[in-house]
Amino acid sequence: MAGWGCRDGPVPRGGPHGTGHRWRLLLLAWLSLGCGIGTAQDPALGTPVWVPEPPAPARPRWQPARGAWGPWGPWSSCSSSCGDGVALRTRRCLRSTEEDLCTGEPRQYRLCQLQGCPGGSVPFRAMQCSLYNNKPVLGTPARYRWVPFHGAPNVCDLNCLAEGHNFYYTFGRVLDGTRCGPGSPDLCVGGRCLSVGCDGILGSGARPDACGQCGGGHDTCLFVHRLFQGADPSSAGYFGYMNVTKIPAGATQIKVTDKSRNYLALMTSDGRYVLNGDWSIAWPGPYEVAGTRLQYSRAPDGTESLEAPGPTDEDLHVMVLLQEPNPGIEYEFWLPRGHPQPSRGDASPLRQPQPRGAGSPPPQELPVTPVPVPPSQPKGSAAELPPRSPPGRSGVGAAAGRCGRCRPAKGRSQRVRHFCQSDFVFQGRILARRFVGQETRYEVEVKTPYRRRFPLVAREYLWVPNTCGCPPLREGGEYLLMARRHVNYERTLNRILLQDDGYARPWTPREDRLVREAARHCPQPRPP
Numbered sequence: 001m002a003g004w005g006c007r008d009g010p011v012p013r014g015g016p017h018g019t020g021h022r023w024r025l026l027l028l029a030w031l032s033l034g035c036g037i038g039t040a041q042d043p044a045l046g047t048p049v050w051v052p053e054p055p056a057p058a059r060p061r062w063q064p065a066r067g068a069w070g071p072w073g074p075w076s077s078c079s080s081s082c083g084d085g086v087a088l089r090t091r092r093c094l095r096s097t098e099e100d101l102c103t104g105e106p107r108q109y110r111l112c113q114l115q116g117c118p119g120g121s122v123p124f125r126a127m128q129c130s131l132y133n134n135k136p137v138l139g140t141p142a143r144y145r146w147v148p149f150h151g152a153p154n155v156c157d158l159n160c161l162a163e164g165h166n167f168y169y170t171f172g173r174v175l176d177g178t179r180c181g182p183g184s185p186d187l188c189v190g191g192r193c194l195s196v197g198c199d200g201i202l203g204s205g206a207r208p209d210a211c212g213q214c215g216g217g218h219d220t221c222l223f224v225h226r227l228f229q230g231a232d233p234s235s236a237g238y239f240g241y242m243n244v245t246k247i248p249a250g251a252t253q254i255k256v257t258d259k260s261r262n263y264l265a266l267m268t269s270d271g272r273y274v275l276n277g278d279w280s281i282a283w284p285g286p287y288e289v290a291g292t293r294l295q296y297s298r299a300p301d302g303t304e305s306l307e308a309p310g311p312t313d314e315d316l317h318v319m320v321l322l323q324e325p326n327p328g329i330e331y332e333f334w335l336p337r338g339h340p341q342p343s344r345g346d347a348s349p350l351r352q353p354q355p356r357g358a359g360s361p362p363p364q365e366l367p368v369t370p371v372p373v374p375p376s377q378p379k380g381s382a383a384e385l386p387p388r389s390p391p392g393r394s395g396v397g398a399a400a401g402r403c404g405r406c407r408p409a410k411g412r413s414q415r416v417r418h419f420c421q422s423d424f425v426f427q428g429r430i431l432a433r434r435f436v437g438q439e440t441r442y443e444v445e446v447k448t449p450y451r452r453r454f455p456l457v458a459r460e461y462l463w464v465p466n467t468c469g470c471p472p473l474r475e476g477g478e479y480l481l482m483a484r485r486h487v488n489y490e491r492t493l494n495r496i497l498l499q500d501d502g503y504a505r506p507w508t509p510r511e512d513r514l515v516r517e518a519a520r521h522c523p524q525p526r527p528p
Helices: 019-035 124-130 412-421 509-521
Strands: 084-090 107-113 146-148 157-162 168-173 187-189 192-194 221-228 241-247 252-259 263-268 273-275 285-289 292-298 303-308 316-321 329-336 424-436 439-452 459-464 478-487 494-497 503-506
Touching: 084 187, 107 187, 124 146, 124 157, 221 241, 241 329, 252 263, 263 303, 273 285, 273 292, 316 329, 412 478, 412 503, 412 509, 424 459, 439 509, 459 478, 478 509
Parallel strands: 459 494
Antiparallel strands: 084 107, 146 157, 157 168, 187 192, 221 329, 241 316, 252 303, 252 329, 263 273, 263 316, 285 292, 292 303, 424 439, 424 478, 439 459, 478 494, 478 503
8 A cells, every 4th residue: 555644754564464454554543633634545444534634714804993983063053044954063083093984974964944034035046046147157258147947967956047048057066955956845965965854864864653753663653444334324214424433632644535425524522523514515625633734535436535644632533424325434543552542433323414505604603623715726617616515404493583582391281292292202411502503502411211213322412493592401401301303305414303392301300200101191003
């Protein structure tokens, strides 16, 4: 066998069973351990033996350390004396000669918003172009007047158009704090168009999360997304307002969608309508409510939507004015985590009619919110008018201005007659009163029903067709009330009506006993 070693020298030989064989085994072990040989073979053993050579350890590569930033300096003064501008602050990179540069920007810009510029002020970009008026350019003695040009590729270059000519010239960069374009919220800084983050820093990329938290994640919020499906109004003989849901204060990214001939309505926490209340349909457009801007949209096919960024500073009640079966109203919004979630839609209908014919004056009451003026239409175009309101009252009651002495019903005969002719007889507590047009609307808590020919819920609206205070009902008082159901011919009006000469007596245990006795004197219906 040929042998290898660390040094040149003879290799002992011998038979397979003699001293030479033992020497060969020792030689193989010595070679594999001490000399790093990759492969060795003994004819007596027959099988090659692979002895891996251990890799040399990698030498660590030396990398210089990076420097560290010092503290930010103070903010500079604003680049503009009015309107929008930018302020600058800087910091230094603290490093030795053997350290690399710091990672990050040495300058930081923030938006500074001052009071608005006075009327007639020259815009900032236009002022910069005007500095070159009547000055020689292009190497010619020609003089031009310059105005901003916004069609060039780089929006942060000072591109100015020669008045009366079809060319523009670039006078370098615009000054820091110049708007990137007309109506753009972004600003030019150092020749770059930067967006303002929610932290006020240009180019920071900070954005508010769904709950309005600057730079936060959606883990700080809860997403509420539901579908309200009320009962078919025709099955209960009911056409009118129905509660959909309550949007709590603090909600953001609000969106409500309805795809039907019904109308979405919105009410504030104090019971004042913002949209489509009292049977009066509002114009689509923006509305200010609950500390946010609400956008109300209505498409020709009847699709409606309410959208608001929030956050709201009070509760809002979403309702629907039913004109046909409800196919479903989808609503969604975000709430801060830990905020109590609203319960599912309250389907109890508060009957809410204030019918007015198209073109009739609004109710005589303080305005709730300003109704936006529809946009002016060019000549020859037809303006889309809002749908007609439900028709006016027909034979409901006395008009205002004819108040006389109240004539309340009393006595056994009156009690029995009113009880037998009424659709609703119940004990109720007066929660609130409001004058709507020529009528009075009472919000009533129904406590004990004695007679109800139609569904009656825990809270109802009771209407009296006058503003004279007849019958006299005091807020906070409890009364025994006998009223009738009023549905107009078009079936767009469904309410509980108490006539001015109706039965309304303060509730006492004696009245409770007398009304139960009156129920026994009503004639029984004849069998068919």
